[in-house]
Amino acid sequence: MRKIVTGRHLVARSAITLVAGVAAAGFLVAPTATAAGIDGYAPEVARAAIAELSAQEGISPEAVVEILRTQDASVRTLDQVTGRLGARTAGGYLDAKGKPVVNVLDAAAAEDVRASGAEAKLVRHSTAALASAQDALESVPAVKHTSIGLDPKTNQVVLSVSDVATGGDLAALLRTADQLGDRVRVERVSGEMRLAIYNGEAITGGGTRCSVGFNTNRGGQNYIVDAGHCTRAVRQWNVGPSQGASFPTNDYGLILNTTGSAPGAVTLWNGSTQRITSHATATVGQRIQKSGSTTRLTSGSVQRLNVTVNYAEGSVHQLIQTNALANPGDSGGCLFSGSVGLGITSGKGSGTSYYQPVGEALAAYGVTLNS
Template identity: 65%
Template sequence: MRKLSRSAIGLAVGALAIGSLSPSVASASSIEGYSSQVQQAAVSELASSEGITEFAAEQRLRAQERSVETLDQLTERLGGEAAGTYLDDRGRPVVNVLTQQAAAEVKRSGATAKVVSRSTAELESIQAKLQRAATAHTSIGLDPAANRVVVTIADAADDAKAARLLATAKRFGDAVQVEQVDGTMRKAVYNGEAITGGGSRCSAGFNTNYGGRNYIVDAGHCTGAISQWNVGPSVHASFPGNDYGLIRNDTGHAPGAVTLYNGSTQRISSAANAYVGQSICKSGSTTGLTCGTVQRTNVTVNYSEGSVHQLVQTSARVDRGDSGGCLFSGSTGLGITSGMGGGSSFFQPVVEALNAYGVSLN
């Protein structure tokens, strides 16, 4: 099975939400690639959360698309010289580098260069050491804007084990930031409707195909728990470690669009990896269409069932039953809903899942 590129994938992608599909696609919007409802939701959330005008929010979304392309190119070109990438508060590309020579390369590409003291390899090494002391209801991720590791501890974590994690974090000084939040870190399965099986409900993810057959790429904790859905059987699951799985779509209906839960859809024309600072939206069968911002990438979330690595953390609202639903930015698919905790949501990167199964987006 062939591998897909790490960055943009020029293929169509869709979400199947049984009972909520419409053959119509929302009319073209003034921001390229955005349906009218997704544009409205993304602009409204961004204006509210950042305290800016809707016009400024629209300008930021337009800039974001160009910035992501620039970051994809620079990440590939710089290799180990890049020490983290993100979008600033205007949606412009920023690249952390270790040398002035690399900074000059970044500036020639029109991005902002920020010389930092810690490499990505160093931060990932710290992250791995912290993970050895981790416990359920915690997460450990990278914050490229601050050039450090962030440890988040929910109050459901065992006190003694959380104390051990805190003690480990202190060993690394200002390279590690600790956040304490309410609630739990949990995956998002619920009893109810949407795609159903075994008395459980998830949200269908990206419609794909391989060898002339349609499949749904979904959350692994859904496909691992339920063998038969109302849309077809689960054929693979990877959870924990990852959180992706595959469902054979036997419905005969596998559109390349995300349902917006109002009778309209958002066409998706590519898939890519997410960047910190990127404005995003998600579609799920419990909370419908919600929007927010990517807070961190390469996050390890420690659920009660085990740890899941390299997740994307966002501020978009999710709840039980949203698992498997689609994370996207305009017309670009980004991830599969995994879980939530501490007011944040967590997503399995979709490019990794597509590569794992060698499937093509519809």
């Protein structure tokens, strides 16, 4: 759904920044001492993440701090182990304490994983078998308000079907899921899966409001990487013209930034910022932050990867799914973990939010993150 600006237009600040917001109310304030010393996290981001994740997960603020301090090294371990073992693994994730778990297919691979300092979990289905199951589900004509994604924690592909699912052939989709046996889990959810258009510090054009995603550059020229459904809808923004749009299938776009300001930092709405110094792929179980002008700074965890979401406007593939709160007004902005950029806000479901991996967008346009 596209938010239309009526009456007084919301105008972006002259200094355009990546956007995350700290809500003025609604967060429990963790003690300052617990927010100190988390590498890559601005103190304000750490405090908000500690408070929200502690409430969501029912754990102490001190436990959240330990998770946030642990997970970056855990992600690196996962990447190294799964890269080295290749097809002998079936993906991996971070457990409730932020520690790495690698799915393996045999005892020898399990020993190798344990020797690397990660937990090994023996599973039944290979990456190839799960990919084949996902391909089979996606070969059925798309049904609006459904999604299909990989859950390495259960070693399954998850088919989420909303109670308002329409179009395509829902009966055929469910039949296919049943035929694939325990490689697929069907999950019933409520509400629409919709584009959560606009995020963060507002940009406007043609009566429409979206938001800055990631400030980038190419050959000395600044660009904004944003949601494709935003840049497809509007040719000229108050910060510059749209230069590209990939939507549906993907959900990324490019805006020429003519403002003369493009810092590589997330505004926190209180005069301070969170630097973004790199980008990476997301990991299931990773604790993350999401920014947006409607819900501002929210926190959560990565739930699934390689998710296909069948919006009413078209299907988008290979998205990141999280349980961080997002609402209309949040699209285009940043998914990040401390100083690491992960994705661009695409849409929302019931208790879920979806993100375009930022690395794919950077590669498509040949741009690099501003520092």
